[in-house]
Amino acid sequence: MRSSYLFTSESVSEGHPDKVADQISDAIVDLFLSKDPEARIACETLTTTQLVVLAGEIRCKGVYENGEWAPGALEEIEKTVRDTVKRIGYEQDGFHWETFEFENNLHAQSAHIAQGVDASGNKDEGAGDQGIMFGYAVDDTPDLMPATLDYSHKILQRMAADRHSGTAPFLEPDAKSQVTLRFENGKPAAATAIVVSTQHKPGYDSGEKETELKSYVKKVVADILPAELLSDATEYHINPTGSFEIGGPDGDAGLTGRKIIVDTYGGAAPHGGGAFSGKDPTKVDRSAAYITRYLAKNIVAAGLAKRCTIQLAYAIGVSKPLSLYVDTHGTGTVADDKIEDAIRANPKLGGLTPRAIRTHLGLNKPIYSTTAAYGHFGRKPTGDLFPWERTDLVEDLKAALTAEATA
Template identity: 75%
Template sequence: MRSNFLFTSESVSEGHPDKVADQISDTVVDLFLGKDPYARIACETLTTTNLVVLAGEIRCKGVYENGEWADGALAEIEAAVRNTVKEIGYEQSGFHWETFAFHNNLHGQSAEIAMGVDEGANKDEGAGDQGIMFGYATDETPGLMPATLYYSHKILERLAADRHSGAAPFLEPDAKSQVTLEYENEVPVRATALVVSTQHKAGYCLQGDNANPALYEELRAYVSGVMHDVLPEGFISDKTAIYINPTGAFEIGGPDGDAGVTGRKIIVDTYGGAAPHGGGAFSGKDPTKVDRSAAYVARYMAKNVVAAGLARRCTIQLSYAIGIAEPLSLYVDLHGTGTVPEAKIEEVLPKLVRLTPKGIREHLKLNAPIYKRTAAYGHFGREPDADGFTWEKTDLVDALKSAVAA
């Protein structure tokens, strides 16, 4: 295990086209779960210039049953989608919440998939798909997340907050950030490179017909100030390479500048490359899909292991087969930082959390409309509250300590 190195993570804003797609897909998930906590949703979204397209498979009481839409359901879905885009802030000629073309191609869930997932008299509810899922935690930050991703998210959250409040009226919704930190003895100590590309109003650029160097310097000074506010004191020095809108102009952005698709930012959604990823996206899926629910519970378990002081870093892998309730495997890696053997933690965790799809959903209270908020600025490292992010709780700490000591 290396002690001294450089590491980089990136984040994208709520206005990035892929994140627009993720938020729309999770808007549909929340709309359906709000009406039927056992709804089945697999909603994919495509966004491009003045167009939003939904596709996928659904089942929801009072909305879509027996191949038929309930009265008013289609209009309600469209209104919810348009409202999400409005909340993000898109009122541009190339992508406007009120005028984009909308196509809804959602249809019924496959009967064969439903047969494998549904609970029966002699059968527990099965996993909605096969696959592997990972959870990770590290003591680098208070939220037990990798520092490079944590600060990448925080920079963009600040930009978005200032845009919405009017404190930075020259910003538009689309943005990306990237943070490179130098680690000494496995601890992040300084920033070697920081990158922010943010969409802006006309004129705040160095290139193109609207170029205005004075306005660009205003934008640059603002973003630099955010970087200094977000990163710990002393992390940024005159040796830090800082790139702000390095192409010189970013007026055309969002779905008008680049198509967006659900599930294309899975590393941004999770651990910024600091941990493995099973490959499955989260947004647009109800919690019977273990791509989502098992990744959440793996994070929950890994975070509790680190919070309990049993390791400084923890990676957990789960695997499932479609239609089968129990996981096929549970793997724990403490990366040489553990105070107890990995095998002991592997033995204890399934006794504290039932790792079937139903057990996960009930333990973490996932059958609720809690997902739209997860679709920007990361699914992990957020504060748990009454309305979600239950997988960020550290309520297993005492039980874990007692169990490994036994």
């Protein structure tokens, strides 16, 4: 690994059209899981000018059974969608939570998928799809996340909080950020470029109002990034197109799952390709990505490596993972294959079957709406939320690998 280089990650706000779609899809996941913890959901959302469309496959007791909607279910789904858009803050002519057209095209889950996934007789629950999933952790930040992505997320989170509180009333919901850092000896040494594009009220693209907006953004950046990373040499690009009044789904169509690198590690680690939002936790695109982050974070938190990538692979309908791969990128204190052995042998992890993952992390709960903006990883585990960010496997790993080293 190079010791000196530039690296960049981006984030997008909760009002970005693709993130609006993600949040709607995960609000539907939460709605169904609140009714039935064993619900099956694959909900895709399209957003565009004054239109939201849902499509996908579902199965949920008390909501949709035997091809029939329960009384009031359709109305509750539409209310959930509109409430999500209202919470984000869209009350614009081109996209308004109260007046957009809504289409619900959700339908029954394929019986052929269900027969592979559901447990029956001697058959354990199988993976909801085939695929490869990656988890990652690095000691750039206290949350063990890539610094470029961590700062990109936090800039937009602060701006959204200020918009909602009225501290920055000139902001509108849609925004993007990008942070470029220079790394020396593998550690962040300087911020060379900051990009922030934010939708704004009319008039904030020239004169004193434009100066006010740009000064505000620079202050947010100064509050988020460590002072030693910023200098007169840091290059700022704030609303570089000049004007950004038309935004959100009115400015560009949004689709569930188009911001998977924003959702994960900002390009600092591989991505298996599957999106998370809109999927119940039997889908290993979601649950296995969470358990690999959990494992990688615990490995780094245990001091077993400074950087760790983990891959899992599954076949649809098969419970046992096809492969487990650990790479500590030459930073490990023990051999990578020994870490793999410790993971496989840990009884708490249950062989990393889909059912064991869901049980260990407590994933059959309505906990997903909060994941759908500002990243699924590097967040604070609170109550039932973000359980994959816990570091409660540290002592197990230390004990297993210390015993291995002294055997």
